[in-house]
Amino acid sequence: MxxxxxxxxxxxxxxxxxxxxxxxxxxxxxxxxxxxxxxGRSRQRTLWDRAFWRRAxxxxxxxxxxxxxxxxxxxxxxxxxxxxxxxxxxxxxxSAWIRAASEGGAVSQRDLLDATSHVHSGQDAWLGAAxxxxxx
Amino acid sequence: MKPKQxxxxxxxxxxxxxxxxxxxxxxRQRDASAFDELVRxxxxxxxxxxxxxxxxREDAEDLVQETFITVLEQIDRFDAERAFxxxxxxxxxxxxxxxxxxxxxxxxxQVPADAAGGEGPPDGVAERREVAQRVRAAVDQLPERQxxxxxxxxxxxxxxxEIADILDLSQGTVRWYLHEARNALRITLAPLAREVRNG
Numbered sequence: 001m002x003x004x005x006x007x008x009x010x011x012x013x014x015x016x017x018x019x020x021x022x023x024x025x026x027x028x029x030x031x032x033x034x035x036x037x038x039x040g041r042s043r044q045r046t047l048w049d050r051a052f053w054r055r056a057x058x059x060x061x062x063x064x065x066x067x068x069x070x071x072x073x074x075x076x077x078x079x080x081x082x083x084x085x086x087x088x089x090x091x092x093x094x095s096a097w098i099r100a101a102s103e104g105g106a107v108s109q110r111d112l113l114d115a116t117s118h119v120h121s122g123q124d125a126w127l128g129a130a131x132x133x134x135x136x
Numbered sequence: 137m138k139p140k141q142x143x144x145x146x147x148x149x150x151x152x153x154x155x156x157x158x159x160x161x162x163x164r165q166r167d168a169s170a171f172d173e174l175v176r177x178x179x180x181x182x183x184x185x186x187x188x189x190x191x192x193r194e195d196a197e198d199l200v201q202e203t204f205i206t207v208l209e210q211i212d213r214f215d216a217e218r219a220f221x222x223x224x225x226x227x228x229x230x231x232x233x234x235x236x237x238x239x240x241x242x243x244x245x246q247v248p249a250d251a252a253g254g255e256g257p258p259d260g261v262a263e264r265r266e267v268a269q270r271v272r273a274a275v276d277q278l279p280e281r282q283x284x285x286x287x288x289x290x291x292x293x294x295x296x297x298e299i300a301d302i303l304d305l306s307q308g309t310v311r312w313y314l315h316e317a318r319n320a321l322r323i324t325l326a327p328l329a330r331e332v333r334n335g
Contacts, residue, residue: 006329007321008290010271015287017187028197032175032204038168
C-alpha cells in the first residue's frame with residue numbers, strides 16, 4: 001500500500017463519518033422539510049381552512065341541533081299524550097251515550113244535548129248533529 | 137430437467153431524473169415536492185461534509201438543516217447559470233466554520249475503536265485505538281483549513297476545483313494546502329507506517 005492510500009485509510013479510520021445505517025435519514029429529512037414549512041404555504045386552502053373561526057361553530061351547531069331535536073321530540077310526545085287522553089275521554093263519553101241511546105228511551109233530550117256538547121267540533125260534529133236529529 | 141427459460145419482462149419506462157436547473161426553478165417557486173427532492177439528492181453528502189466541519193453528529197445534523205433552510209431563503213440570489221453544489225457546500229462550510237468560531241461546539245465525537253478498521257491498521261482493539269490516537273494527533277497538528285481540505289479531498293472525494301469553489305480559494309492554494317497536509321502526515325506517521333509494515 002502506498003503512502004497516499006495509507007494516509008487515506010488512517011484518516012477514514014479516525015475521521016470517517018458515522019455509518020450511514022446508524023443515521024435516521026428519514027427523520028433528518030422530515031425535520032428539514034418541517035422547518036422549511038413549504039407544505040403549509042403551498043397547499044391549497046381547503047374549505048375547512050377557510051372556515052377559520054367559524055370552525056368553532058361546528059360543535060356548537062351540532063349540540064344545538066341535538067337539543068332542538070330532543071325538545072321537538074319531547075313536545076310531540078306531550079301533545080300526542082294530551083290528544084290521546086282527550087280523545088279517549090271524548091270517546092268514552094260518546095260511546096256511553098251511544099250505548100245508552102241504543103238501549104232505547106233511557107236517554108232524555110237533555111242528556112242528548114249534553115252529550116253532543118261534549119263532541120268536538122270538526123270531524124266529530126257531524127256525529128253529534130246526526131244523533132241530535134235522530135233523537136227527534 | 138430443462139432449465140426454465142425466463143421470458144424477458146418489459147421494463148416500465150423510468151423517467152429520467154429531473155435536471156437540476158428545472159428542479160431549482162421549482163424550488164424557487166416554493167414547490168414543496170421540489171425542495172424535498174433537492175433534500176433527498178444532497179442530504180447524505182451534506183451530512184458527511186457537515187460532519188467533517190463540526191466533528192459531531194448532532195451538530196452536523198443541525199448544520200445540514202440550517203443549510204437547507206438558508207438555501208431556500210437565498211435561492212433567489214443563486215445564479216442559475218452556475219453549478220448548485222459548490223454554492224450549496226460553500227453555505228454549509230461557511231456556516232459550520234462560523235458556528236465553530238462563535239460558540240462552543242460539542243466536543244469531537246470519539247469514533248469507536250472497532251470502527252477504526254479499514255485497510256492497514258493491525259488487528260486488536262487496543263492496537264487500533266493506538267493507531268487512531270496517533271493519526272488523530274498528527275491530523276490535529278495541521279491548521280484547521282488544511283485539515284478540512286484534506287478531509288474533503290481524501291474522504292469525500294471533492295476535487296481541488298470543487299474545494300476551491302466551496303472555500304472561495306484559488307485552485308493553486310487548495311493544491312498547495314493538500315500537498316502540505318499530506319507531507320506533514322507522511323512525516324508524522326512514518327514511524328507508524330514502519331511498525332505496520334513490519335507487522
